[in-house]
Structures are given as structure tokens and as C-alpha cells.
Amino acid sequence: MVEKGKVFQILVHFIFILLCLSCLIPFVLMIVSSFTSETSLIRDGYSFWPGEFSLDAYKYTLMDTGAFLKGYGISILVTTAGTLVSLIITTLYAYPLSRKDLPGKNAMSFFLFFTMLFNGGLIPRYMMWTQSLHIKNTYWAYILPNLLMSAFYVIMMRTYMSNSIPDEIIDAAKVDGAGEGKILIRIVVPVAKPILATLTLLTGLGYWNDWLNGLYFITNDKYYSIQVLLNRMLLDLQFLMSNASQLAGSGVQIGMLPTMGIKMAMAVLGILPMLIIYPLFQRYFVQGIAIGAVKG
Amino acid sequence: MKRFRKVVPMGLAICLAAGMYTSEAAAAEENEPYEVVIVEGGRATQDAMDAVSEKLSEITGEKIGNTTVKIVTVSQGTYVDQLNMMLSSGEQVDLCLTAINNAQSVAFMKNANQLLPMDSLLKEYGQDILKDVPEEWLKAGRVGTEQYSIPGDRGKGSGIGFFMVKDIADALDVDMETVKTLDDVEAVLNKVKEAYPDMYPLAPDVGGYNPMPVAYDPVFGYIGCIPDIYKYKEGDPLVNFYETEQYKDWTTRMYKWASQGLVMPDGANSTVTNKSLMAAGKVACAIRNTDPDPAGEWSDAVGKEIVVSELLNPTLYAATNHAGWQVGIGSTSQNPERAMQVLNLIAADTEFANTLCYGVEGVHYQIKDSEKNTIEYMPGQDGTSTEYESIWGRFPQGFDIYVPLGRPDNFWEIVKDFNKECVYSPAYGFSYDPSNVQNETAACANVISKYDAPLQCGMLDPETELPMFIEELKAAGADKIIEDKQKQFDEWKKANSN
Numbered sequence: 001m002v003e004k005g006k007v008f009q010i011l012v013h014f015i016f017i018l019l020c021l022s023c024l025i026p027f028v029l030m031i032v033s034s035f036t037s038e039t040s041l042i043r044d045g046y047s048f049w050p051g052e053f054s055l056d057a058y059k060y061t062l063m064d065t066g067a068f069l070k071g072y073g074i075s076i077l078v079t080t081a082g083t084l085v086s087l088i089i090t091t092l093y094a095y096p097l098s099r100k101d102l103p104g105k106n107a108m109s110f111f112l113f114f115t116m117l118f119n120g121g122l123i124p125r126y127m128m129w130t131q132s133l134h135i136k137n138t139y140w141a142y143i144l145p146n147l148l149m150s151a152f153y154v155i156m157m158r159t160y161m162s163n164s165i166p167d168e169i170i171d172a173a174k175v176d177g178a179g180e181g182k183i184l185i186r187i188v189v190p191v192a193k194p195i196l197a198t199l200t201l202l203t204g205l206g207y208w209n210d211w212l213n214g215l216y217f218i219t220n221d222k223y224y225s226i227q228v229l230l231n232r233m234l235l236d237l238q239f240l241m242s243n244a245s246q247l248a249g250s251g252v253q254i255g256m257l258p259t260m261g262i263k264m265a266m267a268v269l270g271i272l273p274m275l276i277i278y279p280l281f282q283r284y285f286v287q288g289i290a291i292g293a294v295k296g
Numbered sequence: 297m298k299r300f301r302k303v304v305p306m307g308l309a310i311c312l313a314a315g316m317y318t319s320e321a322a323a324a325e326e327n328e329p330y331e332v333v334i335v336e337g338g339r340a341t342q343d344a345m346d347a348v349s350e351k352l353s354e355i356t357g358e359k360i361g362n363t364t365v366k367i368v369t370v371s372q373g374t375y376v377d378q379l380n381m382m383l384s385s386g387e388q389v390d391l392c393l394t395a396i397n398n399a400q401s402v403a404f405m406k407n408a409n410q411l412l413p414m415d416s417l418l419k420e421y422g423q424d425i426l427k428d429v430p431e432e433w434l435k436a437g438r439v440g441t442e443q444y445s446i447p448g449d450r451g452k453g454s455g456i457g458f459f460m461v462k463d464i465a466d467a468l469d470v471d472m473e474t475v476k477t478l479d480d481v482e483a484v485l486n487k488v489k490e491a492y493p494d495m496y497p498l499a500p501d502v503g504g505y506n507p508m509p510v511a512y513d514p515v516f517g518y519i520g521c522i523p524d525i526y527k528y529k530e531g532d533p534l535v536n537f538y539e540t541e542q543y544k545d546w547t548t549r550m551y552k553w554a555s556q557g558l559v560m561p562d563g564a565n566s567t568v569t570n571k572s573l574m575a576a577g578k579v580a581c582a583i584r585n586t587d588p589d590p591a592g593e594w595s596d597a598v599g600k601e602i603v604v605s606e607l608l609n610p611t612l613y614a615a616t617n618h619a620g621w622q623v624g625i626g627s628t629s630q631n632p633e634r635a636m637q638v639l640n641l642i643a644a645d646t647e648f649a650n651t652l653c654y655g656v657e658g659v660h661y662q663i664k665d666s667e668k669n670t671i672e673y674m675p676g677q678d679g680t681s682t683e684y685e686s687i688w689g690r691f692p693q694g695f696d697i698y699v700p701l702g703r704p705d706n707f708w709e710i711v712k713d714f715n716k717e718c719v720y721s722p723a724y725g726f727s728y729d730p731s732n733v734q735n736e737t738a739a740c741a742n743v744i745s746k747y748d749a750p751l752q753c754g755m756l757d758p759e760t761e762l763p764m765f766i767e768e769l770k771a772a773g774a775d776k777i778i779e780d781k782q783k784q785f786d787e788w789k790k791a792n793s794n
Contacts, residue, residue, distance in 0.1 A: 038576070042572060042578050123381065127385040127386065131385065215377070219369075219378070221341045232374065234373075235373025235374050236371060239373040239375075260567070260568065
């Protein structure tokens with residue numbers, strides 16, 4: 001019996017180590033190649049130990065172009081502001097829905113669900129944002145469209161709240177003389193910390209990784225966030241690849257074609273903040289999702 | 297959604313009609329103030345766009361009156377998406393690039409109501425364009441008999457050349473003059489392999505682009521193409537590029553070369569240009585399309601001296617895909633007359649064209665030699681750090697503007713000779729609208745991306761894979777595309793024969 005258990009243990013460990021490695025190896029490769037000199041990358045390809053150690057890629061991305069640092073700043077600003085506002089809105093929507101005594105609850109729920117199933121489509125949305133709300137080439141373009149509030153997150157939070165906050169606590173608070181505002185801030189929010197942390201991470205990740213809004217709404221280079229910058233380079237590369245025969249004799253240049261090392265360096269710098277934040281939130285992450293899901 | 301698409305252009309048309317009416321009434325006295333928005337593909341900072349717009353507006357204010365210009369530069373890679381979005385949402389676009397790739401042909405844009413017809417505007421405001429741009433080129437901007445778009449002034453065709461690092465060619469005693477056929481090339485590659493075992497003799501460009509040295513015209517997407525312009529006889533049907541004998545020969549040869557170690561392995565997945573591979577000393581030779589002055593261009597980019605031998609005879613041909621990069625009037629223009637006036641000014645006014653193409657003097661470039669009409673980057677700047685990437689070659693800007701940065705002093709002379717030498721494809725000027733067979737086109741594109749580059753880079757054995765490729769194309773609807781294209785081609789020929 002013991003033997004069997006041990007074999008099973010080893011097998012499971014083996015499988016999980018393999019899975020871990022398959023996640024980690026490309027990652028290590030990326031970091032190592034970002035520290036390898038360009039010529040050695042082209043000549044010898046990627047390797048786990050830098051053929052010729054070089055900081056050129058980082059020097060180029062960080063020093064030569066202020067665009068990168070600026071993009072970094074914009075991404076941080078947008079992620080912070082967007083996540084904060086998004087969490088406030090989500091909480092304010094989810095908490096009332098979790099209360100059984102909310103009048104008009106069905107209508108409010110329907111209003112929420114409807115947006116999950118139907119939307120106006122790309123072009124009408126683009127028209128609304130650019131021509132009625134004029135967010136083109138502003139920071140709002142990163143914060144407002146698509147990401148500000150997700151119906152799915154509201155439902156996640158509502159489920160969590162209606163499961164883990166007993167009506168009795170709220171009744172007790174009422175008896176003690178707390179108003180609705182006080183109940184929300186002093187009781188509901190502290191109890192809902194795990195789900196709040198989870199949603200912070202998910203929303204933050206969404207904002208940090210978003211490039212679609214930038215693609216549609218930003219043409220001014222002063223407003224390029226880091227992801228938009230990276231994405232633009234990739235798209236330029238793709239364009240070059242798919243239109244090679246078209247470009248002959250046309251005098252068309254493609255600027256900003258990142259070399260291999262620079263691409264890797266930018267990718268490393270692009271995920272760095274998330275790498276730092278993730279472990280801090282991981283504890284809540286598991287807790288929040290598990291409780292929200294199992295008790296449903 | 298479909299209905300919506302129809303309503304928007306109709307609404308626009310009504311607005312336009314109203315706009316034309318009012319502007320005509322006013323034109324008699326003085327121009328009302330109007331800003332012409334030029335949407336361009338390339339790379340420019342906002343500051344550079346503003347500076348160039350301001351300089352251009354000064355000139356238009358003087359020459360046209362009450363007119364300003366606003367440049368909107370969109371990244372090349374996102375250009376098509378951005379332009380579609382702007383046009384279908386009704387955002388003002390007065391002048392825009394057209395025909396920049398197969399999915400964006402003039403015919404397609406016209407049928408999607410993205411472009412305005414130009415004939416009457418040209419007659420009234422575009423005399424300089426009509427004077428400067430030869431009829432042969434204008435054809436490429438026509439759908440039916442109506443002009444929708446004006447092709448840019450630049451090298452109009454291409455050859456296919458064999459490029460080699462000069463040091464290596466000298467060391468191996470290769471006389472480039474004698475390298476004319478693929479057998480000659482093979483001999484050279486074998487020599488390279490022997491003398492430089494740690495180098496790849498030949499490498500394709502990014503994404504496995506490795507053009508075969510035949511003067512083929514893909515006619516918007518290879519399925520339904522003219523396999524050899526030089527051998528074309530009147531009435532020859534359009535055929536599937538991948539079913540031709542020459543494609544089979546080429547892929548068989550590449551497979552052989554790859555198995556002999558003459559070609560870089562896994563070339564279809566390469567994300568590095570063969571110029572950078574040459575610069576890193578990894579690769580000795582390349583086969584690639586040639587522009588005017590190919591050796592100069594490559595030597596500049598690689599940083600080593602490169603020698604070139606043309607593999608085609610006659611050397612240069614102009615196919616439908618060389619007719620791209622044109623400029624048209626967007627359907628959301630509120631004042632097409634003014635847009636045409638500005639377009640005409642590009643042809644008529646050298647200072648205006650210079651500013652549009654190269655930026656502001658003293659900010660984005662400086663005069664190198666005013667006698668020779670040459671310019672250079674500002675001190676400390678180069679092609680990658682400049683704030684305004686030059687965009688010559690997309691407008692009827694004429695050949696009297698400054699010589700493009702980094703090109704030889706007599707570049708425009710070379711271009712003119714180049715254009716004279718070009719053999720035009722029988723389909724040159726034809727513009728295909730794939731919207732009838734959109735599903736088939738997408739399905740075929742998937743199949744092509746699966747097989748084409750690996751076959752052309754010698755990664756797959758054509759003996760077994762090519763029949764599968766052709767079969768999958770047939771299943772994806774290749775025949776339907778050819779039929780549709782042939783029909784449009786015949787109609788175009790009929791319309792253009794008289």
C-alpha cells in the first residue's frame with residue numbers, strides 16, 4: 001500500500017515537474033536571449049547560456065528611446081487608475097445584487113446579463129467612442145472601452161458575497177445602528193477581501209496586457225502604452241512578412257523593426273511588473289476563486 | 297450589420313451631395329476654410345506630424361487659399377484596419393493610401409464605397425497630375441473606365457536578382473556577370489558551402505519569402521495568375537500558380553538544395569531579414585526582388601558591399617502587385633474638390649511634395665548638395681531614429697523632388713531608366729475585387745500559408761506534398777476564385793480594349 005502510494009507520488013511529481021519545465025523553459029530562454037548579443041543570436045540561435053553576454057538590447061530599449069519608459073509609465077498609470085475605478089464600480093453593482101431584499105433586482109440583473117450576450121459590434125462602438133465621446137488619442141481610450149466593467153466579474157463577486165456574507169451579520173449591523181454605507185465599507189468589503197484581491201489581479205492583468213484599445217483609438221505616439229508599442233512592432237513585422245512581394249521597388253521602408261534581442265528585452269520588461277505582483281496576490285487568488293465557485 | 301453597412305455609405309453619399317452643393321456655391325467667391333486630412337502609412341511622431349502639417353498648410357494657404365492640411369500617420373502594420381475603421385465610421389479622410397495589398401485593391405475599395413470617383417475632379421483641378429502621370433500608370437488606378445486612385449511615382453517594376461557578399465564572391469573568384477541561371481547559382485552555392493562550412497550559402501527573407509526567378513504576375517493572390525509575363529499569349533487563361541510546372545521545378549530544386557545543405561534550414565519560420573543574416577555573417581547569398589539600384593540599397597542595409605546579378609531576361613517586369621501604393625480620395629471627404637486640389641499640388645509644387653515626403657527642412661533633413669538635389673539626415677539621426685520616416689513613391693510627387701535619403705545622386709535617373717525598361721504584364725492596371733469569393737479566398741490563404749513557404753524554402757518534398765497542397769486548394773475553392781477572377785479580368789480587358 002505504502003509502495004503504491006510512493007509510486008503514485010513520484011509519478012505525479014514527475015508529471016508536474018514536466019509541466020513546470022514546459023512553462024519555465026521558454027521563459028528562461030527569453031530572459032537569456034535578451035542578454036545575448038545580436039550577432040551571436042543570429043549566428044548561433046537561442047541558447048540557455050548567452051554565447052556573448054551583452055546588455056545592448058536593454059541599453060537600446062531604455063536609453064535610446066524615451067518612448068519605452070514613457071509607455072511603461074502610461075501602462076502603470078492606466079492599470080492603477082483603471083483597476084481602482086473598475087473595482088469600485090464592480091463592488092457597487094455586485095453588493096446590492098447579492099442582497100435578497102433589493103427591489104428591482106431582476107431588472108438590474110437582466111441589465112447586466114444583456115451586455116454579456118449582445119453588443120453593438122465593432123464599428124458602431126468605434127463611432128460611439130470616437131464621435132460622441134471623443135476619447136481618441138486620450139488616456140481615457142485605455143481605461144473606458146471594454147475593460148472598465150465586466151459583467152462576468154460582477155457575477156463572480158455577487159456569488160461570493162451572497163455565499164460568504166450571512167444576512168444575519170448585516171441584520172446585526174443594522175441593529176447596531178449602521179447605515180447602508182457603513183455596512184458596505186466596514187463589513188462587506190473586509191469580508192470580501194479574497195474576491196476583491198482576485199478581481200484586482202484579473203482586472204489589473206487585463207489593463208496591463210491590453211493592446212486592442214490602443215490599436216483602435218491611439219494614433220498619437222505620445223500616448224503609446226508599452227503593450228501598444230510592442231504590438232505595433234509585431235504588426236509591422238507581420239506586414240513585412242505578408243507583403244514582401246508588394247514592397248519591391250516601392251521605396252517603402254519599415255521602421256522600428258525590432259531585432260531579436262530587443263524583442264526579447266522588451267518582452268521581459270513588459271511582463272516584469274506582473275511578475276512582481278503575482279506572488280503577492282496568489283494566496284487570495286486561489287481562495288477567492290475556490291470559494292466563489294464551490295459554494296455556488 | 298449588413299444592412300448597416302449599406303445605410304452608412306448611403307447616408308454619406310447624401311451628406312456628400314449636400315457638401316458638394318454648398319461648396320460649389322461658395323467656390324465662386326472665396327474658398328471656405330477647410331482642412332484636408334491625409335491618412336498615411338509609416339512612422340512619425342505626433343510632433344513631426346504637427347510640424348509637417350503646419351508647413352504644408354502654409355503652402356496650401358498660399359496656393360489654394362483657406363486650406364489647411366492635417367497628416368495622420370498610421371503604423372504600416374495596422375494601416376488597413378485603421379483606415380477601414382475610419383472610413384466606415386464616417387471619420388473624415390480626404391486623401392488616403394490605396395491598393396497597399398491584395399485585400400485592399402482599388403476595385404475592392406471602390407465596391408466597398410470607400411473611394412470617390414475622380415474623373416470630373418481630375419479634369420477640373422488635376423491638370424498637373426494628368427500631365428505628369430503617364431497613361432500606362434494611371435490605368436492601375438481605374439475601375440471600369442473611372443479613375444479612383446492615382447499611382448505613385450517610383451520604380452514601377454522589379455527584377456529578380458542573386459545577391460552576394462562581395463568579399464566572399466571575390467575570395468571564391470565568382471564572376472557575377474556569368475551567374476545567369478539557377479544552375480550557375482547552384483555552382484556558386486556549392487563553392488560557398490565548401491569554403492565556408494559554418495555559413496549558410498542561401499537564406500530566404502522574413503517568413504520564408506524566396507521568389508523564384510520567373511517573371512510571374514500573381515494577379516492579386518497567386519490563385520489565378522499569369523505564370524510568365526514574357527511567354528504570355530493573348531487569350532491565355534489565368535491559372536493556379538501552384539499547379540504550374542515552374543513552381544514544381546522551383547520547389548524540387550529548393551528541396552534538393554536544402555538536402556545538400558545549401559539553404560538555411562527552417563527558413564519558412566525565419567523572422568530575421570536576409571539582410572540582417574548577411575550582416576551577422578551567417579549567410580552569403582540571397583535571391584530577392586531587385587529595386588532600382590539594388591546593390592547600393594543592399595550594401596547600405598547590410599553594411600558590407602553586396603554584388604548583384606539579375607536572373608531574368610529581359611531583366612525587369614511590372615506586374616499587378618507593383619501597381620500598388622497609390623493615393624485616392626476617401627468617401628468621407630467633406631470636400632472632394634479641395635482634396636483633389638491638394639493632390640494636384642503634390643504633383644505641381646516641388647516644395648509641397650518635398651515637405652510631404654521628407655518632412656520639414658532643418659528639422660527632419662538638411663540639404664546636402666543643392667546642386668545635385670540631395671539631402672541627408674540631421675546630424676545624429678538615421679533611418680531608425682528619425683521622427684518622420686520618408687514616404688516618397690506613393691504620390692504623383694514627380695521625379696524632381698530631392699533624391700531619397702541614402703540613395704545615389706542620380707537615383708531619379710536610374711528610376712526613369714528602370715521604368716523605361718520594364719515589360720508590363722498583360723494584367724497591369726487590372727484590379728481585382730475578391731468580395732464574391734471571400735470565404736474561398738480566406739480558406740485558400742490558410743492552405744497557402746501552410747504549404748507555400750515551406751515548399752519554397754525546401755522544407756517539404758514536393759514529390760509528396762505538392763499534390764496534397766493542390767488538392768487542399770481545390771477543396772478550399774481555388775477553382776471558384778479563378779473563375780471569378782477570369783470573369784472580372786475579361787470584363788476589364790473588354791472595357792480597356794477600345
